[in-house]
Each structure stands twice: as C-alpha cells, then as structure tokens.
Amino acid sequence: QKEVEQDPGPLSVPEGAIVSLNCTYSNSAFQYFMWYRQYSRKGPELLMYTYSSGNKEDGRFTAQVDKSSKYISLFIRDSQPSDSATYLCAMSVGSGTGNQFYFGTGTSLTVIP
Amino acid sequence: EPEVTQTPSHQVTQMGQEVILRCVPISNHLYFYWYRQILGQKVEFLVSFYNNEISEKSEIFDDQFSVERPDGSNFTLKIRSTKLEDSAMYFCASSELGTSSPLHFGNGTRLTVT
Numbered sequence: 001q002k003e004v005e006q007d008p009g010p011l012s013v014p015e016g017a018i019v020s021l022n023c024t025y026s027n028s029a030f031q032y033f034m035w036y037r038q039y040s041r042k043g044p045e046l047l048m049y050t051y052s053s054g055n056k057e058d059g060r061f062t063a064q065v066d067k068s069s070k071y072i073s074l075f076i077r078d079s080q081p082s083d084s085a086t087y088l089c090a091m092s093v094g095s096g097t098g099n100q101f102y103f104g105t106g107t108s109l110t111v112i113p
Numbered sequence: 114e115p116e117v118t119q120t121p122s123h124q125v126t127q128m129g130q131e132v133i134l135r136c137v138p139i140s141n142h143l144y145f146y147w148y149r150q151i152l153g154q155k156v157e158f159l160v161s162f163y164n165n166e167i168s169e170k171s172e173i174f175d176d177q178f179s180v181e182r183p184d185g186s187n188f189t190l191k192i193r194s195t196k197l198e199d200s201a202m203y204f205c206a207s208s209e210l211g212t213s214s215p216l217h218f219g220n221g222t223r224l225t226v227t
Contacts, residue, residue: 094213
C-alpha cells in the first residue's frame, strides 16, 4: 500500500465550478499537510499548509484535514481557467531531518472557459 | 516573497558529460533537498541536506550524484557521467524547520541528455 494515494484524473470542469481534490494516506503519524499547484514545466508552488485536523481557507481555496479518516481535501471555489494545472498533495510526520515528505502522484485539472 | 532560485533553467549535455545544477535556497532555511521529475511522472526524492551533510538519500542517488554547499548561499547537485535516463526536471527545495515546516520549490532545471 502506498503511503499517499491521489487520483491522477484527469479532471475537467467548467469555469465557475467548485473543484474537490482529495488524497488518502495510511500513516496515522502524519501531522503536516500541504497542497501544491504545478504548471507544466514549472516547480510545485505551495498553495496551502495545515497542521493536524481542521479547515484552512485562503481566498478561493479551502484545505480540509480529517485525520480520523486519513483523508485530506482541497476545494477550489469559482474555478478559473488559470487554475488548470496539476495539484499535488504532500504530508509529513514532522520529526527528523531527512526525507519525510510524502507526495501524491498529482491530479491534473482542466478548467474549461 | 522569498523564493528558491535555480540555474540554469535548461541544460543540454551529451551522454557521459558532467553537469552541475545550482540552487539558492531561501535565506533563513536550514534544510535543503533535491527532487527529480521525469516528464509526466511523479516528483521523486533524491537527497536531503542539513548542517553541511547528507541526512537522507534515495536509491536513485547513487555514486553518480553528489551535493555540496560550497558557500553560505548556494546548494549544488553534480551528476557525473550523465546517462540518457537522467533527462528530467530537477527541483531544488528548502524548508525552514525540516519536515515541521512547508517545503518550497524552485522552478527547476530541465536537463536534457543527448
């Protein structure tokens, strides 16, 4: 079983739709959760960073963490064509100095004008 | 907003040659990383670096690869004797407090080995 599972899509929605992106994980020790947006041939750009369970909102973006279900979500409201990108989830335990960032495979999103 | 910068943005090299990819992490960050992404595939961890030494490396990071922090600002990845399968995007990343803080990526170096 992979540490982090993410549906690769592709996901296609009309402009203005609400988008829901999700990841599940197996390690209950994960405490820090990140969402990245990656445009083609660019580096992943940090969108949201949350610690433990709960919601965090930033503009049109809302990140949710449900540790009991080992499930995280990113919601995009009023989606725009500029939101078309690949979205990566990532998470970490939060201790140690080594490679403890675990990434999903990414979900490809297209927002159609 | 501070950012991770990488140079060059694109490097073309012939098989067997050595390349050095350069990165300037965010200035107050203490943990540095290299990741690789082959076109259309997932981001893969190569190596992490803290306190002037490698803290962890993946199976990909074999003797062909080395990292160095030659001064107070730069962080480099050297690939000796490049192979065709080394063609990929290479991303440098940094974090302030390791895995207790978010990872910030540069825009990558696209390495093409011919």
